[in-house]
Each structure stands twice: as structure tokens, then as C-alpha cells.
Amino acid sequence: MIEFQQLKKVYNSGGQEVAALNGIDLLIKKGEIFGVIGFSGAGKSSLIRCVNWLEQPTSGKVIIDGKDLTALTSAQIREVKKNIGMVFQHFNLLNSKTVFANVAMPLLLSKVPKEEIKKQVTELLEFVGLSDKANYYPDQLSGGQKQRVGIARALATNPSILLCDEATSALDPQTTSSILELLRKINQEYAITILIITHEMAVIREICDRVAVIEAGKIIEEGTVFNVFSSPKTDTARNFVSSVMNDQIPDSIKEIIEKNDGLQKVFRIQFIGQTAGQPLLSQVAKKFDIHINVLFGNITELQGTPFGNLIVEFQGADREINRALMYINQEKVSIKEVKAHAS
Numbered sequence: 001m002i003e004f005q006q007l008k009k010v011y012n013s014g015g016q017e018v019a020a021l022n023g024i025d026l027l028i029k030k031g032e033i034f035g036v037i038g039f040s041g042a043g044k045s046s047l048i049r050c051v052n053w054l055e056q057p058t059s060g061k062v063i064i065d066g067k068d069l070t071a072l073t074s075a076q077i078r079e080v081k082k083n084i085g086m087v088f089q090h091f092n093l094l095n096s097k098t099v100f101a102n103v104a105m106p107l108l109l110s111k112v113p114k115e116e117i118k119k120q121v122t123e124l125l126e127f128v129g130l131s132d133k134a135n136y137y138p139d140q141l142s143g144g145q146k147q148r149v150g151i152a153r154a155l156a157t158n159p160s161i162l163l164c165d166e167a168t169s170a171l172d173p174q175t176t177s178s179i180l181e182l183l184r185k186i187n188q189e190y191a192i193t194i195l196i197i198t199h200e201m202a203v204i205r206e207i208c209d210r211v212a213v214i215e216a217g218k219i220i221e222e223g224t225v226f227n228v229f230s231s232p233k234t235d236t237a238r239n240f241v242s243s244v245m246n247d248q249i250p251d252s253i254k255e256i257i258e259k260n261d262g263l264q265k266v267f268r269i270q271f272i273g274q275t276a277g278q279p280l281l282s283q284v285a286k287k288f289d290i291h292i293n294v295l296f297g298n299i300t301e302l303q304g305t306p307f308g309n310l311i312v313e314f315q316g317a318d319r320e321i322n323r324a325l326m327y328i329n330q331e332k333v334s335i336k337e338v339k340a341h342a343s
């Protein structure tokens with residue numbers, strides 16, 4: 001478990017104070033995969049670095065498995081840190097050492113006997129799928145393989161918490177997926193709590209259970225990935241969700257709406273879950289004296305649940321259209337009129 005209470009971090013940069021964290025309250029439960037998303041400069045790195053004491057908070061508390069780091073001695077903090085592994089965006093491997101030696105490094109530092117190191121590193125390399133690369137050097141590996149080494153090294157001390165600092169930001173989408181799959185496997189097989197910071201909503205969508213949106217050093221929104229994706233409350237969260245949910249109206253359709261070339265009323269209909277599969281529109285067309293013209297539509301899946309997004313034109317008498325709208329609203333489907341100049 002990781003808990004932040006009124007966490008503040010102020011940097012002093014050339015006589016100027018920069019408040020990177022501005023009173024963070026957050027609870028990350030044991031065994032979950034929690035994502036913190038935000039734009040550049042929002043405070044993500046500062047937050048994650050306070051967990052393993054690479055940065056010390058200016059005020060507030062960082063509580064790891066019930067222990068408040070701000071109240072511990074340096075020796076006690078070192079003990080807590082043994083329980084925390086970290087994976088970095090640029091891997092942070094030692095290029096002069098082999099893959100085996102990189103993974104063995106934390107065990108050597110902890111004075112683990114040689115034979116035990118050999119056994120553990122062999123197991124870890126097998127777990128991350130790099131058994132055949134033990135004697136390679138980092139320069140001989142792809143980005144994804146380097147990150148697997150970084151992950152094996154982070155797991156070497158058998159941590160209960162894994163911190164991922166933009167761990168997939170330097171990787172292509174396919175490699176990102178395979179690394180995220182590995183992180184999920186780690187979470188499931190070793191019950192390790194994973195805290196991920198990222199600026200990529202696709203990462204959050206792919207593996208996180210819950211997410212917090214950070215902006216200007218504050219958590220502005222927090223919830224299950226499903227809830228935040230299905231009803232984002234802030235503009236920032238809405239922007240992040242739009243970046244992966246494909247719910248923007250394409251320019252060609254916007255142009256048609258802008259021209260308003262004989263179009264009557266245009267609506268955006270959003271379905272979530274079971275309702276996405278319901279033939280709602282054909283029911284509406286049958287029940288009411290209106291014509292429905294589908295201008296655009298797509299369905300995205302999130303954690304096994306379909307999210308539908310349709311742009312439709314209703315043609316008919318106002319009274320019939322209003323009755324159809326009331327009917328659709330009862331079906332717990334979101335329907336909103338799209339006016340010219342809307343996005």
C-alpha cells in the first residue's frame with residue numbers, strides 16, 4: 001500500500017521556488033495496478049520519486065505499507081526501499097556489464113551469496129523471456145529487451161511494490177504492449193502493487209485498475225479506469241480519454257455539419273456496455289415517425305466492455321424527434337445534440 005497525505009514538493013531553482021506537488025492525497029491499494037497520468041511538468045516524476053525517496057517531500061506524508069517515510073531514520077528508509085523496485089523510461093542499465101551482471105547488481109549490493117545470485121538471476125531472466133541473452137551487453141539488445149532487463153533487475157530484491165516511470169514511453173506500440181503484458185503477469189503472479197506514471201492514456205487503458213489525473217501538482221480526478229473513461233469530469237481527463245477512445249467527430253463529418261446542407265438535427269449517441277449491442281436505433285426508427293441517417297460510428301472496447309459512439313441525423317417532425325429523444329434517454333444512453341461549430 002502506498003499513501004500520500006497532503007504531499008508537497010517545492011524545488012528551489014536558482015532562487016525561484018517551483019511547487020511541483022501541491023497537496024497530493026492518494027491511496028494506492030495493495031495488489032492493484034494504479035496509473036497516474038498528466039501532461040509534461042504536471043508533477044508525475046516528482047510524485048513517484050517521493051515513493052522511493054529519490055526526492056524528499058517538502059511537507060506531508062508518504063506512507064508505505066503503514067510506515068510513514070517522513071518519520072523514519074535513513075537506515076529504516078533503506079529497509080523500506082528494499083521492498084520497492086523501479087523501472088525507468090531509459091532503462092538505466094550499465095552498458096559495460098552483461099545482462100546477467102545488470103540483473104545481479106542489486107543482489108550483489110545486498111551481499112547475497114554467489115550461488116543464490118546465480119539461481120535467482122537465471123530464474124528472473126527466464127521469467128522476462130531473456131534466458132538466451134544472459135551474456136549479451138545492453139547495446140546488443142532492442143529497446144523492449146533492455147526494458148525486460150530493467151524489469152528483471154527491479155524484481156531481483158523481491159519487492160512488493162514496483163514503480164514504473166514512463167516505462168514504455170521510449171518503445172514502439174507493439175513492444176509497449178508486450179512490456180505491459182509482462183507487467184500484468186508480474187502483478188498477477190507475484191501480487192506486486194504497481195504504480196505507473198505516464199502521459200499515455202493507452203497505457204492506462206491497457207493495464208491499470210484505477211487512475212488519477214495530475215495537473216499542476218494536484219490530483220484533479222481519480223477513479224476506476226472504467227469510470228474515468230466512461231464519464232471524465234475534467235477537461236484534461238476528457239482530452240486524455242479522447243486521445244484513445246476515438247470519440248472525436250472526423251473532420252469530413254464536421255464539415256457536413258458546419259455546412260448544414262439540408263441536415264435537420266444531428267446528435268451524438270454514446271452507448272456503454274450491453275446497450276452498445278442493442279439495436280436501439282432500429283427500434284426508434286420503427287416506433288417513431290422519423291428517419292435516422294447514421295453519419296459516423298465506431299465501437300471501442302475497454303476492459304471487455306464496448307463503448308459505442310454514433311453521430312446520427314434525425315429527420316422528421318419536431319414532436320416525433322422529441323418523443324424519440326425521450327425514449328432513448330430512458331435506455332440509459334447518452335444523447336446530445338451536435339450543433340455547427342461543435343467538436
Ligand SMILES: Nc1ncnc2c1ncn2[C@@H]1O[C@H](COP(=O)(O)OP(=O)(O)OP(=O)(O)O)[C@@H](O)[C@H]1O
Nearest residue numbers: 011013018020038039040041042043044045046047
Ligand atoms: N530538480 C528540479 N529542480 C527544479 N524544478 C524541478 C526539478 N524537478 C522538477 N522540477 C519542476 O517541477 C515541476 C514538475 O516536474 P516533474 O518532472 O515532476 O513533472 P512530470 O509530470 O514528471 O513532467 P515530465 O513528464 O516532463 O517528466 C516542473 O515544473 C519542473 O520543471
